[in-house]
Amino acid sequence: MKGNEVLAEAAIRCGCDGYFGYPITPQSEVMEMLMDRQPWDETGMVVLQAESEVAAINMVYGAAGAGKKVMTSSSSPGLSLMSEGISYIAGAELPCLLVNVQRGGPGLGTIQPSQADYAQAVKGGGHGDYKMIVLAPSSVQEMNDFVDLGFELAFKYRNPAMILTDGAIGQMMEKVELSDYKKRWTDEEVIEKNGSWATVGKPSTRERNVITSLELDSAKMEVNNQRFQEKYRKMEAEEQRYEAIQCDDAEYLFVAFGTAARVCEKAVEIAREKGIKVGLLRPITLFPFPKNIIKELAPKVKGFLSVEMNAGQMVEDVKLAVYDAGCNQRVEFFGRMGGIIPSPGDVVEALEQKLMKEG
Amino acid sequence: MDIKEIIKPENLVYSKSKVQIDTIMHYCPGCTHGVVHKLISELIDEMGLQEKTVGVAPVGCAVFAYNYIDIDWQEAAHGRAPAVATGIVRLNPEKFVFTYQGDGDLASIGAAEIIHACNRGENILVVFINNGIYGMTGGQMAPTTIENMVTSTTPCGRDHERNGYPLKMTDLVAQLPGTSYVTRQSAQSAPAVRKCKRALKKGIQNVLDKKGTSFVEVVSTCNSGWKMTPVQANKWMEENMFPYYPLGDMKDSEKGEPVSNN
Numbered sequence: 001m002k003g004n005e006v007l008a009e010a011a012i013r014c015g016c017d018g019y020f021g022y023p024i025t026p027q028s029e030v031m032e033m034l035m036d037r038q039p040w041d042e043t044g045m046v047v048l049q050a051e052s053e054v055a056a057i058n059m060v061y062g063a064a065g066a067g068k069k070v071m072t073s074s075s076s077p078g079l080s081l082m083s084e085g086i087s088y089i090a091g092a093e094l095p096c097l098l099v100n101v102q103r104g105g106p107g108l109g110t111i112q113p114s115q116a117d118y119a120q121a122v123k124g125g126g127h128g129d130y131k132m133i134v135l136a137p138s139s140v141q142e143m144n145d146f147v148d149l150g151f152e153l154a155f156k157y158r159n160p161a162m163i164l165t166d167g168a169i170g171q172m173m174e175k176v177e178l179s180d181y182k183k184r185w186t187d188e189e190v191i192e193k194n195g196s197w198a199t200v201g202k203p204s205t206r207e208r209n210v211i212t213s214l215e216l217d218s219a220k221m222e223v224n225n226q227r228f229q230e231k232y233r234k235m236e237a238e239e240q241r242y243e244a245i246q247c248d249d250a251e252y253l254f255v256a257f258g259t260a261a262r263v264c265e266k267a268v269e270i271a272r273e274k275g276i277k278v279g280l281l282r283p284i285t286l287f288p289f290p291k292n293i294i295k296e297l298a299p300k301v302k303g304f305l306s307v308e309m310n311a312g313q314m315v316e317d318v319k320l321a322v323y324d325a326g327c328n329q330r331v332e333f334f335g336r337m338g339g340i341i342p343s344p345g346d347v348v349e350a351l352e353q354k355l356m357k358e359g
Numbered sequence: 360m361d362i363k364e365i366i367k368p369e370n371l372v373y374s375k376s377k378v379q380i381d382t383i384m385h386y387c388p389g390c391t392h393g394v395v396h397k398l399i400s401e402l403i404d405e406m407g408l409q410e411k412t413v414g415v416a417p418v419g420c421a422v423f424a425y426n427y428i429d430i431d432w433q434e435a436a437h438g439r440a441p442a443v444a445t446g447i448v449r450l451n452p453e454k455f456v457f458t459y460q461g462d463g464d465l466a467s468i469g470a471a472e473i474i475h476a477c478n479r480g481e482n483i484l485v486v487f488i489n490n491g492i493y494g495m496t497g498g499q500m501a502p503t504t505i506e507n508m509v510t511s512t513t514p515c516g517r518d519h520e521r522n523g524y525p526l527k528m529t530d531l532v533a534q535l536p537g538t539s540y541v542t543r544q545s546a547q548s549a550p551a552v553r554k555c556k557r558a559l560k561k562g563i564q565n566v567l568d569k570k571g572t573s574f575v576e577v578v579s580t581c582n583s584g585w586k587m588t589p590v591q592a593n594k595w596m597e598e599n600m601f602p603y604y605p606l607g608d609m610k611d612s613e614k615g616e617p618v619s620n621n
Binding site: 017018020046048050051052054055056058059060061062063064065066068070084085088092198199200201202203204208209210211212213214 | 412413415416422425429432433436439442443444445472
């Protein structure tokens with residue numbers, strides 16, 4: 001199945017209550033697939049084409065505020081439009097799942113795959129100090145798996161979670177093992193799970209629930225911010241996920257996620273055939289960034305090459321992690337921009353040129 | 360007769376609605392918001408809807424609507440209340456969901472959201488407070504500011520050459536087949552308040568009957584923003600706003616009908 005279609009199928013199967021979206025290449029298949037599957041007959045899931053990404057994210061806000069399991073998907077320019085709403089969602093502490101099937105930017109850019117929204121996704125994107133949990137699938141199978149995982153983490157932390165993928169994985173066809181069906185929450189279950197904060201209708205037995213990000217008293221607003229930061233620190237402590245490929249004996253490490261990680265897997269093979277001991281560290285969570293494993297591996301290697309489909313965004317986080325480890329290993333960057341996917345040969349050559357020449 | 364003989368339950372003719380919250384009033388004296396909040400509170404109470412209702416508050420002075428009415432609330436980003444309400448009601452079709460929006464919120468930054476929510480016929484009530492000015496940010500021009508009206512961003516009065524024309528949103532949404540009940544009311548006098556309450560009640564009943572979008576505009580005053588006393592503001596509204604925004608029902612039909620009745 002196609003990556004984008006798997007997102008739709010996984011949403012239906014994991015008991016998602018609602019999807020609100022707006023067409024944009026290269027992710028339009030998500031909503032098309034949902035409309036074709038007509039899940040409202042099967043599970044009761046609502047699917048609605050909004051008038052804009054701005055409206056779509058605010059529909060997500062409303063439905064998430066009512067305690068439901070809701071999601072949207074878009075591609076890079078659409079995520080810029082949604083950033084206002086995402087900031088409000090983070091500020092009001094609402095759980096929801098967002099998907100960014102990235103394309104090249106800036107501006108209207110190109111419809112080809114890119115990873116240029118890394119910083120937007122992991123550093124915030126909208127206004128104010130907030131973070132999202134960001135999951136980076138590198139296969140169609142993970143497109144399936146991370147829908148359920150994304151919802152689980154979103155509700156665990158009452159925070160937006162994002163699947164940050166790209167047009168290559170969205171359009172790619174691979175074999176996939178679909179998840180089993182989970183029942184949607186009944187209204188009673190929504191009240192039981194989320195009734196303490198969600199707008200499920202106020203009974204006389206509790207105070208009214210108000211979904212808001214507003215607090216004009218700056219002393220109280222600072223307390224709110226401190227609570228958010230505490231939550232983000234907890235995510236950093238408990239949710240770092242990664243895959244380490246041939247890292248045990250590695251002298252050099254590629255750090256790459258998503259499509260770039262697939263390229264690097266091949267590059268590891270090519271380099272190893274040439275006798276270069278190189279491994280691949282693939283961050284699965286981009287926030288929280290898997291710093292701990294980098295700290296652990298840093299003293300054992302000669303250098304890192306961050307391979308990205310952008311101008312060098314994640315490389316800053318790799319450098320910070322190496323610095324935090326008290327190490328001074330070299331951290332270099334190789335990437336292509338504008339919708340170009342680097343070739344494994346280019347990656348190996350960059351490794352030799354940037355890290356091995358002086359060593 | 361002693362006052363104590365008069366104060367008996369059987370003599371009670373009026374009391375504060377049970378869902379109206381005792382709190383410090385942040386609205387200016389003379390502001391229409393307080394009156395409309397009271398009417399909504401009374402109706403939620405009288406119609407037994409507290410547990411069924413979710414309100415969507417706007418950005419602007421009425422962002423604090425949730426401090427006055429004891430129901431579950433969501434506060435929307437500026438202009439986005441109709442989209443937020445869509446999300447709530449689509450997944451909770453048995454709830455009574457309403458938005459409460461000012462003119463800057465509804466007619467300017469949120470023009471797309473309100474048009475499309477009404478056009479889809481979302482089963483919600485929209486309460487539209489039109490006082491022709493941005494109250495909370497300090498009295499700037501609104502899309503509904505009438506021509507020649509002085510605001511902080513039209514110090515020489517609104518000039519259509521520079522600022523365009525005052526936008527009649529209610530006339531616009533009456534043209535949309537998704538709406539069933541579209542009316543323009545006011546709340547400056549006792550008869551007007553009673554009429555306004557009847558209109559709001561009809562709007563709520565339409566939502567309960569799943570008739571699509573009901574839209575109640577209340578032509579309102581912002582005496583602080585207008586730099587007038589409350590009495591002057593009411594008079595100014597009657598003399599200057601009512602001719603441009605005439606009161607009355609514009610549509611009272613079934614969802615799906617293409618145009619307004621008049």
